Every structure is written in C-alpha cells, then in structure tokens.
Amino acid sequence: MRKYWRFFRPVGLLLLVVLFTAGFADAQKGPKDKFEYPSLSKIEMPDVKEETLENGMKLFLVEDHQYPTVDLRAMIRTGSIYEPADKIGLASIVGMVLRTGGTETMTGDEIDELLESMGASVETSIGEGSGYVYVSVLKEDIEKGLEILADLLMHPAFPEDKIDLAKMQHRTGISRRNDDIGSISYREFDKIIYGAESPYARHTEYATIEAITRDDMVAFYERYFHPNNVIFAAWGDFKAKEIKAKIENAFTGWAPAVIEFPPKPQVEYEYKFSVNFIEKPDVNQSWILMGHIGGLKSSPHYPALIVMNQILSFDRLFKRIRSAEGLAYHVGGAYGADFDHPGVFYSICQTKSQSTVYAIGIMLEEIERITEEEVTDAELAKAKDSYLNSFVFNFDSKAEIVSRLMQYAYYEYASDFINRTKMGVENVTKSDVLQAAKENLRPDKLQILVVGKPEDFDEPLSVLGAVHEIDITIPTPEEEAPEATPESLEKGRALLAEAVEAMGGLNAFQAIANMKFESKITIFIPQGGTMEATAREMTVYPDKNRTEISLPFGQMIQVLRGDQAWATGPQGTQDLDESQRKDMEKSLFRDMVLLFQRSGDTALVVQSLGETEVAGKTAEEILIKDEEGNSVKMYLDKETHLVVKRDYQGTTMRGAASMEESLTDYREVDGIKIPFRSDIKADGEPYISVEVQEMLINTEIDPALFEK
Secondary structure, X not given: OHHHHHHOOOOOHHHHHHHHHHHHHHHHOOOOOOOOOOOOOOOOOOOXXXXXXXXXXXXXXXXXXXXXXXXXXXXXXXXXXXXXHHHOOHHXXXXXXXXXXXXXXXXXXXXXXXXXXXXXXXXXXXXXXXXXXXXXXXXXXXXXXXXXXXXXXXXXXXXXXXXXXXXXXXXXXXXXXXXXXXXXXXXXXXXXXXXXXXXXXXXXXXXXXXXXXXXXXXXXXXXXXXXXXXXXXXXXXOOHHHHHHHHHHHOOOOOOOOOOOOOOOOOXXXXXXXXXXXXXXXXXXXXXXXXXXXXXXXXOOHHHHHHHHHHHHHHHHHHHHHHHOOOEEEEEEEEEEEOOOEEEEEXXXXXXXXXXXXXXXXXXXXXXXXXXXXXXXXXXXXXHHHHHHHXXXXXXXXXHHHHHHHHHHHOOXXXXXXXXXXXXXXXXXXXXXXXXXXXXXXXXXXXXXEEEXXXXXXXOHHHXXXXXXXXXXXXXXOOOOOOOOXXXXXXXXXHHHHHHHHOOOHHHHHOOOEEEEEEEEEEEOOOOOXXXXXXXXXXXXXXXXXXXXXEOOEEEEEEEEOOEEEEEEOOEEEEOOHHHHHHXXXXXXXXXXXXXXXXXXXXXXXXXXXXXXXXXXXXXEEEEEOOOXXXXXXXXXXXXXXXEEEEEEEEEOOEXXXXXXXXXXXXXXXXXXXXXXXXXXXXXXEEEEEEEEEEEEOOOOOHHHHOO
C-alpha cells in the first residue's frame, strides 16, 4: 500500500479529517446555510541556510531554539529501482542492516545501548527511490550523534547474522502478504498498471531474498554511498556556522566519487479496458480498484487534478456510493503523481459482496461524468477550501519542512514548489477542472480489479467484459538437483521400491484407506524457549486431511478436502487462501503412505542423488517429484532401507524455509513400520518435535469431520 498512501498527500489524509468534519457540519445545517471559513493563519517559514561542503555534500541547516534537541537526516540518491530483478529486496536489506549491523568499530547492539543511555534514536532505510539515515539527539550529545551517523554512512559492517535476521523478516512478510485483502488489492493493481516486472510494481519473493549475498550488499553500498550523492539536513538548537563545522569534521576523509547510475526505469503504458479478478474466498466484501496511469507533479494540470480528484473521490463517489446508496465501507481515490515517474490514477470502493457489480457501475458513471460536464460552483469552492484549509499542516513541524526541501532538491524541483501548487489551486476554475479531466482521464479505458468471493456477487464480473483471473500464489523456492540421467532415474526407482519393501511392502501400503494418530508436540519459539501442545491428525487417502492442535491459547483445526481447505480457531472458521491450501496439498504429497502407494506411478520422477551421511551412517539420497511441481528428498539407511530423513521446502510462521526432518523410533503397526518420532529443523534451527502416542490404521473416522 506504500504508493497509495503517498498518492493521498496532495489532497492528504488530513483532508479526510476535514471532509468528515465538513460532512458532519452539512448534516447539521440546512441546504440554504452558507459555509464560512476563517482566514488562513499566516505561515511562518524558517530561515533555511543552504551550503555545499568541499566533498560535494549538500547541506540544509535550520536553527530552531525552541527545544534543546538536534535532528540530522541524510538522504542518499539510491533505491530499489536500481537493484537487479533477481535480487529484489537488496536495497531494503542494505537499509535495514546499515542500522542493525553497526559499524567496523561498534556493533548494532552496542549502538543500541549507547543510544539508550543518551535518550537518542537512529533510523535507516532504503525505499523505492532514495535512502535515509536519521538521528535525533539532545544538543549536548550532538558530537556523539554525528559520530554515529557518519560512522554508519562511512563504515557499515554488514555482519552475516544481521543479514540473516533481515532476510528472515522479509520471508515472514512474504508469507503473510496475502492475509490482508487491502494489501493484495493495492499491490496487484500496481502490477496491472506498471507491469509485474516494473521496479515500480515488483516485489520480493523467497528466491530473490535467498539470492542476496553479503557481497551484493557491500557492492550496492559502495556504488551509491558517497558524499557527493548525499543531501544532509540538520535542524534544532544550534548555530548554523557551528553545526556546519561539526558536520565537516565528522565526515573528514570521506571522499567524493564518480557514480554511474543505471538508467531510471521507463514507464510504458497502453491505455486499455480490462477486468481483472482475484479470488479471496475467506471474505464477505469486495475491494474494487479502477483506474489507469497517472502523471507527474510537474504537470501544468497538477493543481486542477488535485481539485478534480477531491470532487470525484471525496464528494461525488463518497456521497453517491456511501451516503446515498449505503453500499461502501470505504470509498475514495487519488490522481497519483510522482516527482520522476507517472503515478497511478485510481478510484476505490470497499463494498459488500452482494453489491460488487452495482458499485462498479456507479464508479464508471461518475468517472465518465466528470470528463463530460463542468463541476458546480459549490463543488469547486468546497474542494478548494478543503485543500487550502489543510495546507497549513504542511508546515506544522521543522522536520516536515526540511524533509520536503530535501526532496525538492533531490528531484530538482523548485524549493517553493508547494507554494506554487497552492497558488495554482487557488486559481483553478471550473473549466480548468473539466479540461484536466478530459486530457488526463480515460473513462472508456479503465482497468478494473476486483478482489473478493465471486459466488456472492450480485452479477458475474463477465457482464463487464472478459475477465482475467490473477494468481497470487506465493512461489516457493525450487529444489536444486543435478540433471537426471537414465541411470539415476532407474536407480532412484529401485531405491524407492527397496524402501517400500523394507517398511512393509507395497500390498500393505495400498491396503491403507486411512490413518489416525495422536501425538505430543514441542514447538521451539524463535525468541527462545519452547511451547508444548498435543495434536490429532486424520488422513483419508488420497485427498482428505484433518489436523487438530491444542495450544495453551486454544484449539486450531485445519482441514483439506480435495480442492477445498479451511481453518477453525477461536475466531471461527474461514477458508484458507490458495497458497495455504497448496501448502496442505504439498504436506499430503510428502505423506510416506501416499508416496509409497504411488511408488509405481510413472507420473512420479524418482532420481538417485548418490550416497551421503545421516547421523553418522551412510544413506542413499533420492529426490521425488510429481507433475504439480511438488518435491521431497528422502534419505534411506543403506543397511535397513528405512527412511531416516526428509528434506523439503515448507512454510513456517517466519515464511518459507528449508526443512530437515529426522525420523527415528520405528515401530511396527499392522504390518508396516512407522517412525514414532520426528525432529524438524527450519533453516537449520530447531522448529518442532513430534512424538506419536497412538497410531491407528484403517480405523473408523466420521466423514462429518471433513465437512465445514
């Protein structure tokens, strides 16, 4: 949702407050009452001194003696737009570890302790188009604050343990990215507009995170972190001449460099009408986004587009869809404009599933109407007053003012750009709004995205046109293996047959219709310690599984039945999304009973990977894949042919992980040998241990347990 919050800035989240307040006032006044707004307070601009150091670093200095603090901010010309497509996430991880990893002389933890003793803070980040380092200290600690900031910029350490931690945090984010319908909607709409491979829309995957190395991070840092590529600001309780000298002293020895920037990504957009859909079966409402490419802040139409969007999104759409029809939980939009590339124009509506297509129709009508007729005098006045009355909030802190000046300098905009925009809004006429709408909106070539539950829609989306379904399944990293040969395939199949025979024989496994077991579980908590639980699992072959886990805070149930999957917990029952359902299918694929039942299936590819050592003994390693892309590595004890270990890609609370499962304590149950203990590691760390307490084969299982 990153970009859309930014899009709101021209009309502002603060405008929403103003609008809601104004809407309440509307309800209290009669239609003949006139709006009266007090005169705007005079905006006091601080005295900003601009300097350039000999090393090329640009400075913005603002004296502010109101509080005994000093704030420092460095803006670095870099960003994720410059990272390779196969290492998406590189810039973000550099930005994280720049802070957590510390420097060549102080670890990140030592910096934490020092900052705590000073009552200070340090933040670092790298976003889409820029990087930041921010320090806030009391004025008596300015030398130490500058020392820390300069050390982070000049001598970052990038230790492996902090890199691993940052990667883990990214993997967790990837695993949860389909939890929230709003996040899904904004993310996928970006991809519709810019293209899935565009740096303005692409996002991390497990594979891109795993591909990032420390060498990549050091190379990225060394390419962009030079003083002549930094804009530096300081504001607070100091004398400008003195702080400049302190900054120069802190960065002594940091030499400028010639930086070769890759070309900025080009935005190539084709206006076209499209209907796009993402199924989210666990919701009772739809998120609707429609729009197309937006523009630049430098456009001469920008002030008129601010006013136009205010009228369209927060007056007409709001009044008609939410107030008059009562259809929407949320309605709004923006004409997105960025400094250096086109933003996104969009309208949004969050409505109950049963009014999805009807709400889309209203949105289409209102977007078309604003391009065909002039707005009213009242609409124009209200939109301009809303913007102008909130304008003062652009100057409510020195930090906001200085940060904006840095941004203007960064993108080579006039330092008074915001005031020029304000004057432009003040002078916007009804004909300006209409002309801006006609030239910048394409109501016949809108791209529509709907996220929701299709069986509850009032009409099928196909009434709008051909529907393109978007798959948001999260790709898991693929197992790497040497290229298969006829010999390795033949040996792999033979080894699998030996394992089947050693553990009970093909006939015994094919006679199994269901299994039920109860177990004790130990869960290893990432922060340290363990948590105990009990579990009951029932599998009806080939495609039904029910797992019940009793935890200290309640019981969790997951059910897979063919192509359906759902979960039940303290908050009730809900369908699992596609990626979660596929995770359950992959788990069932790895079930040794089902694999052994299918051991003769030619759709399975079984490859020998040679001998290795497991727990001090020689083992034969085989890789098994199916036509759906599921895979598992099995390690067979060379003497007993029992499966002693399995490796596979799984999903944990922290995201995708490489799982290693050790199988021990084999016991015979109804003629087959079953491991009664498994110890699982995720990315090399203890994750979960399972001790089977009771195992039943071909027992009575109530079919109702697999009904929602």
